[in-house]
Amino acid sequence: MGNKDKWISGYIKILSVFSTWGKSDYFCRTFFFHHEFPIFAIMRSIQKIILFILLLTFTVSGVAQTGGLKNTEMLINLAESYRNIDPDSAILYGKIALEECSQSGNKELMARSQRSLGITYFYQGEFNRSLECLDSGLVLYQISGNQKGIANCLNTKALVYQKWAEYDSSLRLLEQSLHIRESLDDKEDIAISYLNLGNTYFYKSNFVSALNYYFKAVVSYQELGLKTDMADVYINIGVVYKQLENYEKAITYLNFAERIYNENNAQMGLSRVYSNKAEIYNFDLNRYDEALDLYQKALKIKKQFNNPSEIALMYNNIGTVYGNMAQYGAAFEMFEKSRKIYQQGGDIAGLIMVDYNMGKVK
Template structure:
């Protein structure tokens, strides 16, 4: 508030502050407020920075994230693609920022129900993360999970199981035993076994998921109803 009173509204020192406020509103689910502050930050970048500066990529990504959360998928895609375009100009081809962009675009296509397009971008993200990250990095676990979900949605259950098991393996190495991400992995594997008719295995994994949920979640949490 002090900086806003002492600086002009388009002073470049305000851009990261607006962005940080936007991030807090995003985390609170206040998406219209988040958008307002992210757009203020972007406006300052447009005045003060060269066209392909990396801060534009961050701004576009933040705005895309808000639109994705609001269900405005065409706008989300527009801003995620703008972010990707800047990466293509300014970064080496296997930079981890590409993986984040590809993953974000994949999430939009998944939300739109365009699973083959989502899979295409999730695979691009996964290929870069495999090159640029250590093998047990949490981002790889998320990536394998995304691939598993897509293959499951497309009815390719053996592939889905393969990727969910890869995700689980990383979680088991890198997370405490009652972490909620382990519960998600167990639940996803349980769903696949249910789909392919291996009901005893499905039950085993759903019970593992439930056990963690009972420890780590409040008694009325909705995830307990679906475990």
């Protein structure tokens, strides 16, 4: 490995350390509603400088083949680890990785880089850019004959069309992806395909087909021993039965999920169960005391994870229960708590929701 490759590897190792610190940065900033301590601002500045140096290094000339491939894989992994922590950095890492593997001519890594960047753009809501990267990755996987890569790109493209409410296009891509995954006997990916097909049929209000695929996903996850994934699907099944106004079955499947989450100490899963059950008790069965208890349980868990937007949502939901109970003072108190958090986070959709609910109480 030449000096240049050693420098690059050194820079990437430093960035790896920052990726670990970045996770702490995320939790601190969310807990304090985006107040950033000076040390984190300094870390972020250093990080940007290192990224800029790396980008210049890759732009000026290529890197040695062996060191370059290893560095590209490290950069892709870094980009993916930053995806939910610091999306801007994730995109920068992804672009640097793409630049490096483009210079090396390694089509497999180029395809992986394109798909990874496409997923990051997807999470950022930049769906056109996401689709552009996914299409590029798909072509490269087709050239190399990587069937798993092709199936993965088709699956992610389907999720983009799902976001655009182009459900027929989404279903077509998901079915193509499923066909490839079945030919590869990739059981976990097959289960994911079933889940995504179920979700898309749910969005189309085709609840029978949604249930069909959800139950297939449950069987697959059960065979794989993936209990919490199975519980996630049980929640979806419960939501379908709620839409069908079969509240007894909805609660039954939510209870299945709750039992699994309890066995695995999956707190965020439990919070989703509590929220969904509370919604049924609040809006469909008029069992307000039970709804209130469940929303408060969910709120307690959300606070443990310091997620302001979800805490705000729970306050809003508790406000609706008090409104339904004609306890208007308590309702407004909860709505104001929710509103304050949404204002601090600049969440316009959240503010609109709270204002609408406050208007109903008035």
